[in-house]
Structures are given as C-alpha cells and as structure tokens.
Amino acid sequence: MVLRLLSVTSELYPIIKTGGLADVAGALPAALEKAGVDTTTLVPGHPAVIDALSGAVPLHHYNALMGGQATLLRGSAAGLDVIVLDAPHLFDRPGNPYLGPDGRDWPDNALRYGAFARAAADLAGGRVAGFDVDVVQLHDWQAGLAAAYLHYDPPARRPGVVATIHNLAFQGIFPAYLLGSLGLPAEAFSLDGVEYHGSISFLKAGLIFADRITTVSPTYAAEIMEEDAGMGLDGLLAGRADIVSGILNGIDTDVWNPAEDPALAAPFSAATLSARGANKAALQRDLGLDIDPRAFLIGSVGRLTEQKGMDLLLALLPELVGHGAQLALLGSGDRDLEAALRTLAQTHPGRIGCHIGYDEGLAHRIEAGADIFLMPSRFEPCGLTQMYALRYGAVPVVARVGGLADTVIDAGPYALAQRVATGFQFAPGSLGSTRAALMRAMAMHRDAPDAWARLQRNGMATDCSWTTPARQYAALFRSISPSSLA
Ligand code: ADP
Numbered sequence: 001m002v003l004r005l006l007s008v009t010s011e012l013y014p015i016i017k018t019g020g021l022a023d024v025a026g027a028l029p030a031a032l033e034k035a036g037v038d039t040t041t042l043v044p045g046h047p048a049v050i051d052a053l054s055g056a057v058p059l060h061h062y063n064a065l066m067g068g069q070a071t072l073l074r075g076s077a078a079g080l081d082v083i084v085l086d087a088p089h090l091f092d093r094p095g096n097p098y099l100g101p102d103g104r105d106w107p108d109n110a111l112r113y114g115a116f117a118r119a120a121a122d123l124a125g126g127r128v129a130g131f132d133v134d135v136v137q138l139h140d141w142q143a144g145l146a147a148a149y150l151h152y153d154p155p156a157r158r159p160g161v162v163a164t165i166h167n168l169a170f171q172g173i174f175p176a177y178l179l180g181s182l183g184l185p186a187e188a189f190s191l192d193g194v195e196y197h198g199s200i201s202f203l204k205a206g207l208i209f210a211d212r213i214t215t216v217s218p219t220y221a222a223e224i225m226e227e228d229a230g231m232g233l234d235g236l237l238a239g240r241a242d243i244v245s246g247i248l249n250g251i252d253t254d255v256w257n258p259a260e261d262p263a264l265a266a267p268f269s270a271a272t273l274s275a276r277g278a279n280k281a282a283l284q285r286d287l288g289l290d291i292d293p294r295a296f297l298i299g300s301v302g303r304l305t306e307q308k309g310m311d312l313l314l315a316l317l318p319e320l321v322g323h324g325a326q327l328a329l330l331g332s333g334d335r336d337l338e339a340a341l342r343t344l345a346q347t348h349p350g351r352i353g354c355h356i357g358y359d360e361g362l363a364h365r366i367e368a369g370a371d372i373f374l375m376p377s378r379f380e381p382c383g384l385t386q387m388y389a390l391r392y393g394a395v396p397v398v399a400r401v402g403g404l405a406d407t408v409i410d411a412g413p414y415a416l417a418q419r420v421a422t423g424f425q426f427a428p429g430s431l432g433s434t435r436a437a438l439m440r441a442m443a444m445h446r447d448a449p450d451a452w453a454r455l456q457r458n459g460m461a462t463d464c465s466w467t468t469p470a471r472q473y474a475a476l477f478r479s480i481s482p483s484s485l486a
C-alpha cells in the first residue's frame with residue numbers, strides 16, 4: 001500500500017534555497033515514490049514559491065492566522081506536489097527566507113514559522129477537507145512546532161510524526177511571552193513541553209513530541225547525544241536514544257551529473273577524466289587565477305560560518321600558496337570572513353580566487369574543475385558538497401566529523417592497498433591535522449598520478465544516490481503509520 005507523507009520544509013530546491021535542506025527536500029520525493037511513498041510538500045508562500053506554482057487550487061482559508069488572512073494552495077512546483085501557505089503578511093518578502101535586508105532575523109519569525117507549523121498540523125491532522133496523510137516529516141526548527149500543535153490540540157486521527165534534524169545549531173528560540181500568540185496553552189511552557197531555558201524552542205517541540213527523530217548521518221546521530229555536539233539538547237536526545245536514528249543524505253544525481261551538466265565548459269565522466277583539464281582551465285580563467293594545469297587547485301563552496309571552519313583554511317592559505325596551491329572559493333556569510341578572503345585574494349593575485357555571493361552554476365564549475373574539495377567543518381550533520389565532489393572527481397579533503405566521516409574513505413595505507421580510498425580526512429578543528437592532510441593530498445597529486453586517478457574514479461563510482469536512504473525512510477515511515485499500527 002502506498003504511504004502518504006506530508007514533508008514540511010522551509011526550503012525547496014530550486015525555488016527557495018539557503019543550503020542543503022533545499023536540496024534534500026527537492027530530491028527526496030522522487031526517490032521516495034519508488035519506495036512506495038507519495039509525498040506532498042508544504043512550503044511557505046515566498047514570492048518565488050508563488051511564482052513557481054502552477055495549477056493551484058485553494059484548499060483551505062484562514063480568516064486569521066497569526067495576524068492576517070491566509071490560504072493553503074495546492075498545485076505543482078518544481079515537478080512536485082506542493083501545498084503553499086499563502087500568507088502575504090508573513091511571507092510576501094523578497095530575498096533570504098529568514099533574514100531581513102539588514103541581515104538580521106525577521107523580528108516576527110516566531111509568528112511566521114508558528115503559522116507555518118499550525119498549517120502543517122492542520123493538514124497532517126486531517127483538519128483540511130480533501131487532504132489526508134499517514135505520516136508528517138518536520139524538517140528542522142521551522143516545522144518543529146507542528147508536533148506541539150498535534151499534541152496539545154489532538155486531531156481525531158493523529159499521523160505518525162518524524163522530526164528530522166538537519167542542523168542542531170539553529171533551534172528557533174523565541175521569548176516566552178509569545179506562547180499565547182502562538183496559540184499554545186500555558187501547560188505547554190514546561191520541561192516536558194516547549195520550554196527551553198526560559199524561552200520557547202521550536203526545535204525542542206519537534207524533538208519532544210515526535211514518534212521518531214532522524215538526522216542526516218549516522219555519525220551525527222551519535223555525536224548529538226554527547227555534550228560536545230549536542231548544542232544543549234544532548235540530554236533530551238540521549239533520553240530518547242531509542243527513537244533517534246541517522247539516515248545519510250543522498251544527492252540528486254540528475255542535477256549533479258558531470259556527463260550532462262550544462263553549467264560545465266566540458267562535461268565528462270570517469271572514462272573521460274582528462275576532460276576535467278578543460279574545466280580546470282575555465283575555472284582558473286573565470287576566477288582570475290593563473291592558468292596552470294599543474295597547480296594544486298583547492299575548491300570550496302559553502303556558507304562562511306563558524307560551522308564550516310573557513311578560518312582554518314584562512315590560517316593555512318599563505319603557506320599553501322607558498323607550496324604552489326591555488327584556491328577557488330565561492331561563499332557568503334560572516335562579514336569578517338568575507339572581508340578577510342577578499343583581502344587575501346588581493347594580496348595573492350593569480351593564486352587565490354574568491355567569489356563572495358551565491359551562484360549555483362559556479363558551484364558546479366568548482367566541483368568540476370578543482371583538484372580537491374576542502375571541508376574543514378567543525379561539525380557537519382551530513383554535508384552534500386563533498387558528495388557532489390565525489391561525483392565530479394574533485395577529491396574531498398574533509399574533517400572527520402558527522403556526515404563527512406560517513407561519506408569519505410581516507411587514503412590511509414589499508415584503504416589504498418584495498419583500492420577503496422576516495423579522499424582524505426583530518427581531525428576537526430585542528431590546524432596541524434588539516435595541514436597534514438592537505439600535504440598528503442598535495443604530495444599524491446604531484447607524485448602519484450595513477451593513485452590520484454584511482455581516488456577520483458573510486459569517488460565517481462560511489463553510490464551517493466537517494467535509492468538506499470529513501471528505502472530507509474520508507475521503512476521508518478511505515479513503522480509509525482497509523483494504518484500499520486492499527
Ligand atoms: P549546508 O546545508 O550546511 O549549507 P550542505 O553541504 O548540505 O551544507 O549544502 C549546501 C548546498 O548549498 C549545496 O548545494 C551547495 O552547493 C550550496 N551552496 C552553498 N553556498 C553556496 C553559494 N555561495 N553559491 C551556490 N551554492 C551554494
């Protein structure tokens with residue numbers, strides 16, 4: 001029997017994206033379908049979402065939802081069956097979904113994602129005529145409060161509830177006085193409710209009231225039950241360890257297919273690896289780097305935040321450039337890091353190329369042209385870019401943490417002898433270990449081209465698709481579907 005899923009997500013590739021959540025929400029439904037799960041995706045009605053929606057029919061109208069009128073519209077967008085919460089007073093704003101033009105969180109984010117979660121709970125609980133599901137999957141804090149609504153205002157038929165953690169660093173913490181505005185009862189403000197150190201936590205609501213908690217890699221699932229990575233929620237998670245599991249993300253192998261990628265100067269496959277040379281030269285030219293086939297070209301794409309450990313790269317850069325390396329970097333985020341990168345690019349012309357901003361095509365071209373893809377993350381729930389790197393023949397050099405530990409096989413002696421290595425790992429947060437891994441990679445790239453090509457081919461042959469993870473999700477959803485429990 002087909003299982004019906006409501007996936008509740010604040011981001012959806014290619015319509016609205018700040019990071020990997022969008023990629024996951026956009027690609028998982030097609031894989032789930034093959035595993036017998038029919039997905040409807042609920043997204044907030046940002047202008048880009050409304051523009052992308054076709055064949056929309058109104059499903060439900062709210063006369064008053066957190067301070068304004070709202071409508072649930074069902075239609076299709078990006079090839080998916082979607083329901084959009086059209087609430088202009090909350091979502092008709094340009095740019096980044098979470099931040100205003102001043103770069104700060106929108107001041108009404110609690111009400112915005114409270115409304116979103118309320119709509120999710122109404123849909124999942126069968127309170128919207130013509131809509132019914134077996135399981136609801138709540139992605140990150142933006143969807144978390146739906147689990148509390150389903151708990152304090154129980155519907156006749158409660159669906160199975162899964163809370164999926166993509167990043168524990170973002171928890172949706174808001175002042176306690178908003179409890180009433182969010183439509184939650186006073187009793188919800190307690191240790192076994194939404195209260196968190198005197199505030200309201202949307203993520204905690206999801207974790208407390210879900211039937212299953214998943215996160216996006218097995219190693220991160222284990223890490224977040226410990227103080228170092230638990231971000232204050234390790235106690236809660238360890239207490240619910242029997243329902244916590246890690247399901248590794250997959251990647252969209254159509255969007256990320258080097259053989260048919262329209263963004264590339266020269267599409268290629270494992271059989272035509274030498275064509276990467278043309279992509280490397282094009283990338284060097286685009287970023288103002290010296291066009292040099294032998295330079296050790298380090299690629300990096302991502303949010304410039306504490307999480308991603310870019311300060312470690314900054315500290316090592318002058319030394320790496322001294323050894324003949326180049327850097328091709330795409331990212332945005334922390335203003336100080338952006339400024340430091342711009343300065344380094346100016347002081348090392350031809351060796352350091354930075355594009356500060358957001359550019360989907362350039363992200364593909366860096367994966368296709370760089371020799372290695374560096375991820376010095378301090379923590380990494382899964383990470384998708386190292387899997388894009390595997391698929392594009394850029395050898396990943398990554399911190400041994402979270403999903404990076406689970407997806408890259410270090411080129412140590414045993415893995416090399418067994419011919420299974422795909423990259424290099426180092427201890428997270430350690431400058432010495434990062435340097436050592438980069439030196440190992442640089443030496444192999446320079447001195448052992450055959451071994452290097454084997455690393456690339458092993459990476460390109462790795463199955464990073466959604467097939468296996470989708471089966472794991474389907475089994476988990478079935479285990480908590482009310483019809484399977486009846
Ligand atoms: P996170 O979700 O923590 O940011 P992931 O590796 O899971 O990290 O996913 C990041 C996604 O966002 C990838 O698809 C990556 O290519 C993309 N991305 C990040 N920064 C940029 C950027 N500046 N320009 C284009 N794409 C970016």
Ligand code: GLC
Pocket residue numbers: 019020021024166167216249380381382383384403
């Ligand atoms: C988060 C994490 C990242 C993960 C992504 C998709 O943004 O930081 O590691 O890959 O979600 O699950």
